[in-house]
Amino acid sequence: MTAVTEQRTIGSRPRLTYPHLVRSEWIKLRTVRSTVWIGTTTLGVMVGIAALLAWGIKGIADTSEQPIPSATILTAGVTLAQLALGVLGAIAVTSEYANGSMRSTLAAAPRRSGVLGAKAFVVGVTTLAIATVSTVLAFLVSQPILTSEGTAIDLADGEQVRAVLGGALYLTLVALFSVGIGAIVRHTAGAICVVVGVFFALPVLFQIVQAILGLDWLARIYGYLPSVAGQQVMTVGGSGGFGSSLDPWAGLAVLAGYTALSLTAAFIVFGRRDD
Amino acid sequence: MIEARGLTKRYGDRVAVDDISFTVRPGAVTGFLGPNGAGKSTTMRMILGLARPSAGTVTIDGRRFVDGPSPLTQAGALLDAKGVHPGRSAYHHLAALAATHGIPKRRILEVIDLTGLSAVADRRVGGFSLGMGQRLGIAAALLGDPQVLILDEPVNGLDPEGVRWVRTLARHYAGEGRTVFLSSHLMSEVALTADHVIVIGRGRILADASVAELVGDPKEATRVRTTRPADLAALLGRDGVSISSEAPGVLEITGADAATIAAEAASAGIVLLELTPLASTLEDAYLALTRDEVEYRSDARMAEEATR
Secondary structure (H helix, E strand, O other): OOOOOOOOOOOOOOOOOHHHHHHHHHHHHHOOHHHHHHHHHHHHHHHHHHHHHHHHHHHHOOOOOOOOOHHHHHHOOHHHHHHHHHHHHHHHHHHHHHOOHHHHHHHHOOOHHHHHHHHHHHHHHHHHHHHHHHHHHHHHHHHHHHHOOOOOOOOOOHHHHHHHHHHHHHHHHHHHHHHHHHHHHOOHHHHHHHHHHHHHHHHHHHHHHHHHHOOHHHHHHHOOOHHHHHHHHHOOOOOOOOOOOOOHHHHHHHHHHHHHHHHHHHHHHHHHOOO | OEEEEEEEEEEOOEEEEEEEEEEEOOOEEEEEEOOOOOOHHHHHHHHOOOOOOOEEEEEEOOEOHHHOOOHHHHEEEEOOOOOOOOOOEHHHHHHHHHHOOOOOHHHHHHHHHHOOOHHHOOOEHHHOOHHHHHHHHHHHHHOOOOOEEEEEOOOOOOOHHHHHHHHHHHHHHHHOOOEEEEEEOOHHHHHHHOOEEEEEEOOEEEEEEEHHHHHOOOOOEEEEEEOOHHHHHHHHOOOOOEEEEEEOOEEEEEOOOHHHHHHHHHHOOOOEEEEEEEOOOHHHHHHHHHHHHHHHHHHHHHHHHHOO
16 A cells, blocks of 8 residues: 555446446355355255155155145245245345445446346346256255155156246246345345245235135135245146146246336335435 | 536435535545535535435536446545445455446456555455455545545545555545545545645535635734733734633734734833744634534524524
């Protein structure tokens, strides 16, 4: 810190562009420990639960009249993994508010919609990658166990493939929904509460109230909750799925609608706010 | 060049910045001086588009900061030294900022070297001292080799060597014809570094002048110690001369210079034990300015209460 004279190799033409913003957000996401932790947790939960369930089937395969579809085994971890990836999406935004680095970010890149767009893009791609890798690994781990019991997943079966890939897409939409919530709420704890509430607590609450009151219209709304509708994409074997009357892809589309709503609201408030 | 016209920021009923206009010229270091809460940071955030003005405009080199194709080369800013993710290394923090403009790795290493952070660049920022955080913030401001440098309280937490370095850096950038705008609540720092000073208090501009002009205000006082203070006060007691006493036998006289006082005292046979012209400092000028502002505020409040 003694010399003032300096070389200046800032490159031929520095420009603030969307691809540059994406690169910047990718550096931010991969250089904090929480991303690594959340990625590892997701992987562990998805693979672990699939292996445990596959192994558990050994005990019930002979006695059960309706064997558990093997795709369900692969996607069973989604219920927990969605929380981990929801947190990833939320803190990608809220951590910048918590430590004040949002100011550094916006002072370097004052185009706010570009910053949020790049963040959502990077979180989306990262989540899709983590979820896909997790599903494939879960498949590779559970398959030998299932094959010996004669209930292996059939890759030629479009329904099963849809369920497995749909699970990865579902997780991606949850993470993107959470990016929006993070940008709207701005506080880590608050944003996580909303995400856990929407994807975890709300369906349970509905089920309890439904069990007590038994209202028809409540049951219909239940089928359109973000998590319930979105998880329809993982139904296999016409088993009625997760309590929604929606078709698998229609269900995922409903979740995509909620995600679009969350992100649209986020772009509007993020663009208008100070800091 | 930074140009603010009628710049105003309101938070609800509170007016943080009240219809201010000023110009920060290139080729000089301009100090932005004011007590805490005067509106310095809010003004700087509005310059950078981080806060939306309630009214008025502010431009950097003729356009709003957010409209430029390459903001980092247009203006570099140090706003908040703590504005860094504590779990990220200094290098990665700078790399993420540089990436927004496609600034190459070489430049990142240059600013790390320039700010003396080479030894700690790979360490997580969470363990940095205030001074190291400040250097990292300055490194970020320099990344784009900007035409305009905006530094909010740059010497906070720096050691004396760091303070001197910031001073040299600011002067160096101004010497190259760039615009340097730095805020401080330390008058002494601004006096040493700046050519020009904008003083702000309670959201309004109290002074916008060169350091020389501010210091040279005709408020020069002379301290006189004498055995017969009452006689001397009576002798000099006329229009345009004000006399105050802070200690027995010591007078502070304004409105008559030292030579006049000495001549008149000699002709009246009054012995002077001390005759010291008191040079006005920027600090005096600053305190005088802000004192007026405070008095105005309390007067207004008292008037309000009186009418109830």
